[in-house]
Amino acid sequence: MTPVPIRRDFFTGYGCVFKTRCMYKEVMEGEIVAGILQTITSPRDLGNLSLREMEQLAREIREEIIYTVSKNGGHLASNLGVIELTLALHRVFSSPRDKLIWDVGHQCYTHKLLTQRRDQFHTLRQFGGISGFPRPQESEHDAFGTGHASTSISAGIGMAIARDLDGEDYTVVPIIGDGAMTGGMAFEALNHAGHLKKNLIIVLNDNEMSISPNIGGLACYFNRLRTDPMYYRSRDEIEQLLRKIPPIGNTILKVMDRLKDSLKYLVVPGMLFEELGFIYLGPVDGHDLKSLIYTLKQAKSVKGPVLVHVITRKGKGYRPAEEDADKFHGITSFNVSDGKTTPSNNILTYTEVLGKTLLEEAAKNNKIVAITAAMSSGTGLKEFSVQYPDRFFDVGIAEQHAVTMAAGMARRGYKPVVAIYSTFLQRAYDQILHDVCLQNLPVVFAIDRAGLVGDDGPTHHGLFDYAYLRPIPNMTIMAAKDEDELRSMFKTALQHQGPCAIRYPRGAGIGVPLHKEPPVIPIGKAEVLREGQDIVLIAAGNCTYLAERAAQNLASLEVRATVINARFIKPLDAECILHYCTWTGKVITVEEHVLGGGFGSAVLELLNESNAGSIKLERIGIPDCFVEHGHSEKLRTKYGLTVDYLVSRTLNMLGVRKGRSK
Ligand SMILES: Cc1ncc(C[n+]2csc(CCOP(=O)(O)OP(=O)(O)O)c2C)c(N)n1
Ligand SMILES: CC(=O)[C@@H](O)[C@H](O)COP(=O)(O)O
Numbered sequence: 001m002t003p004v005p006i007r008r009d010f011f012t013g014y015g016c017v018f019k020t021r022c023m024y025k026e027v028m029e030g031e032i033v034a035g036i037l038q039t040i041t042s043p044r045d046l047g048n049l050s051l052r053e054m055e056q057l058a059r060e061i062r063e064e065i066i067y068t069v070s071k072n073g074g075h076l077a078s079n080l081g082v083i084e085l086t087l088a089l090h091r092v093f094s095s096p097r098d099k100l101i102w103d104v105g106h107q108c109y110t111h112k113l114l115t116q117r118r119d120q121f122h123t124l125r126q127f128g129g130i131s132g133f134p135r136p137q138e139s140e141h142d143a144f145g146t147g148h149a150s151t152s153i154s155a156g157i158g159m160a161i162a163r164d165l166d167g168e169d170y171t172v173v174p175i176i177g178d179g180a181m182t183g184g185m186a187f188e189a190l191n192h193a194g195h196l197k198k199n200l201i202i203v204l205n206d207n208e209m210s211i212s213p214n215i216g217g218l219a220c221y222f223n224r225l226r227t228d229p230m231y232y233r234s235r236d237e238i239e240q241l242l243r244k245i246p247p248i249g250n251t252i253l254k255v256m257d258r259l260k261d262s263l264k265y266l267v268v269p270g271m272l273f274e275e276l277g278f279i280y281l282g283p284v285d286g287h288d289l290k291s292l293i294y295t296l297k298q299a300k301s302v303k304g305p306v307l308v309h310v311i312t313r314k315g316k317g318y319r320p321a322e323e324d325a326d327k328f329h330g331i332t333s334f335n336v337s338d339g340k341t342t343p344s345n346n347i348l349t350y351t352e353v354l355g356k357t358l359l360e361e362a363a364k365n366n367k368i369v370a371i372t373a374a375m376s377s378g379t380g381l382k383e384f385s386v387q388y389p390d391r392f393f394d395v396g397i398a399e400q401h402a403v404t405m406a407a408g409m410a411r412r413g414y415k416p417v418v419a420i421y422s423t424f425l426q427r428a429y430d431q432i433l434h435d436v437c438l439q440n441l442p443v444v445f446a447i448d449r450a451g452l453v454g455d456d457g458p459t460h461h462g463l464f465d466y467a468y469l470r471p472i473p474n475m476t477i478m479a480a481k482d483e484d485e486l487r488s489m490f491k492t493a494l495q496h497q498g499p500c501a502i503r504y505p506r507g508a509g510i511g512v513p514l515h516k517e518p519p520v521i522p523i524g525k526a527e528v529l530r531e532g533q534d535i536v537l538i539a540a541g542n543c544t545y546l547a548e549r550a551a552q553n554l555a556s557l558e559v560r561a562t563v564i565n566a567r568f569i570k571p572l573d574a575e576c577i578l579h580y581c582t583w584t585g586k587v588i589t590v591e592e593h594v595l596g597g598g599f600g601s602a603v604l605e606l607l608n609e610s611n612a613g614s615i616k617l618e619r620i621g622i623p624d625c626f627v628e629h630g631h632s633e634k635l636r637t638k639y640g641l642t643v644d645y646l647v648s649r650t651l652n653m654l655g656v657r658k659g660r661s662k
């Protein structure tokens with residue numbers, strides 16, 4: 001095989017040292033040039049390495065991560081940024097005895113490589129392979145399972161309390177990004193940690209980025225800590241400086257003592273954290289192993305809560321990721337030599353269609369505003385933020401605040417569109433219930449990534465939204481069968497005078513043509529796609545095409561099925577559903593959602609309340625379990641969300657065997 005040249009200039013700051021997997025793997029499958037990484041059987045082995053060897057190890061890890069993510073996809077930029085930090089943490093602390101808690105957990109690849117998962121690393125995020133997030137089930141080194149942001153400090157406090165109650169003395173180390181630090185939970189936990197005064201070392205990984213550039217007052221504060229030379233001076237340094245200019249210096253010192261609080265704000269770095277009861281150490285260069293190890297050792301020797309402020313560069317060492325950290329935050333497979341991703345088909349994603357429809361509607365109605373919780377690209381709001389900067393709000397990783405803020409705007413006559421992934425909206429449950437629905441406010445929830453999301457796995461699948469939204473009075477819930485229906489539903493939601501949620505999946509739509517002027521759908525009206533007297537298949541959202549294809553296959557077996565696209569999960573089209581259920585006597589519901597409390601359960605409740613309990617009903621959906629990571633199609637096959645499975649369940653229910661007449 002001819003060697004594929006790699007453009008070295010893409011590997012920044014590391015010159016020609018890239019000589020192992022990235023360079024050769026594609027060309028000489030199986031050959032691995034010997035390196036230090038292979039010799040690491042546990043994090044304890046780091047103790048035997050010199051600083052130079054650790055630097056070499058960092059280079060090997062960088063290559064391994066770039067190579068694997070280029071094949072499997074994953075959170076490249078965040079992981080490249082914390083390689084040296086992770087090495088230093090494992091050098092100073094003793095995992096699994098000491099507890100390293102990775103906030104969000106999307107940056108744990110180096111940790112996984114160092115903790116006995118190097119051999120499985122090629123299975124990263126694949127069905128049956130290792131997870132892209134920390135999983136205590138996977139390794140004793142994964143102290144706490146994560147995936148959602150801003151949980152690490154709370155979990156760390158919990159462990160520190162347990163440790164002290166048990167009379168043990170391990171160290172607890174939450175590692176949290178500047179993005180995750182914008183989440184309310186992080187503030188609640190900081191506040192409590194300062195009060196408890198327990199030994200706890202928080203590592204703040206500050207790269208000035210959330211997925212997009214980080215926002216808010218806290219981000220500005222971190223920026224000052226990083227860049228303002230006054231903030232770099234330690235308290236001692238300033239005291240010494242003043243003593244050198246007697247007699248004024250001593251006088252100033254005396255005054256300073258009196259005016260301690262106000263002056264301290266000007267000169268002491270990390271004052272905010274110090275006021276909260278932390279010892280602040282830093283800022284420290286997060287790519288300098290020597291300084292990192294030194295500072296972490298210092299932190300270890302301090303009693304009480306400590307915050308170590310580490311400055312890193314997202315995407316460090318791989319130019320395409322450094323230059324476009326947003327794109328390389330979470331990336332699909334790509335070509336290492338130029339950072340280009342495999343071109344997808346030209347079908348618009350649901351996210352793109354939502355973004356485009358929002359722009360069209362916003363042009364007609366200046367009361368429409370859009371809100372994201374740190375996911376402006378993920379939710380398709382980037383173009384809106386450019387065209388309507390005054391009507392766009394990125395609140396940081398603060399879903400709860402996003403929802404209540406939307407309620408406030410709605411109260412004052414605005415039409416807020418809150419675009420949040422299904423899994424992250426779970427955070428804002430009370431805000432949806434208490435602040436939006438109780439006051440029947442017209443907030444539109446654009447619920448992206450609903451259903452199976454694939455490789456991110458159980459922390460990210462959006463499988464619970466029907467169940468958590470359905471019981472809330474005043475809430476209307478729609479699920480789009482395709483991207484054109486999403487447009488109609490969005491328009492419907494904008495016209496509705498109450499809270500309205502629209503659910504749609506991750507990835508490309510079906511490829512249907514889009515109406516120029518999408519029609520508004522009457523609230524609570526389902527769509528009957530075909531009529532057949534043997535059975536009724538009622539589908540929610542993206543399962544509609546599956547039901548329709550199953551009905552086509554059944555027709556070739558002379559089974560006549562009615563297919564209903566429910567459109568509304570709440571309110572159900574009771575008249576339509578009851579009519580066809582009574583006509584056929586048999587019904588199967590299908591949904592990409594958990595069965596408990598889901599769409600099928602809603603139909604079951606309807607039949608029960610309508611004294612139609614004798615109608616035979618079966619539900620297809622996700623059983624009572626957390627769904628693992630893996631390609632969505634594999635997961636759909638596993639959980640019976642396929643045409644074949646729906647056909648066979650139907651035949652079973654009707655007592656028909658394939659190839660036989662009824
Ligand atoms: C509750 C919640 N909301 C949103 C997300 C999506 N998300 C994942 S990582 C991330 C940015 C995190 O930024 P930071 O903590 O600074 O880590 P970095 O990627 O910069 O290393 C966001 C918004 C999430 N995981 N959890
Ligand atoms: C770690 C995290 O929560 C996000 O980065 C998430 O992985 C994004 O998912 P999408 O790729 O679906 O936008």
Ligand SMILES: [Mg+2]
Pocket residue numbers: 177178179180205206207208209210
């Ligand atoms: Mg960050």
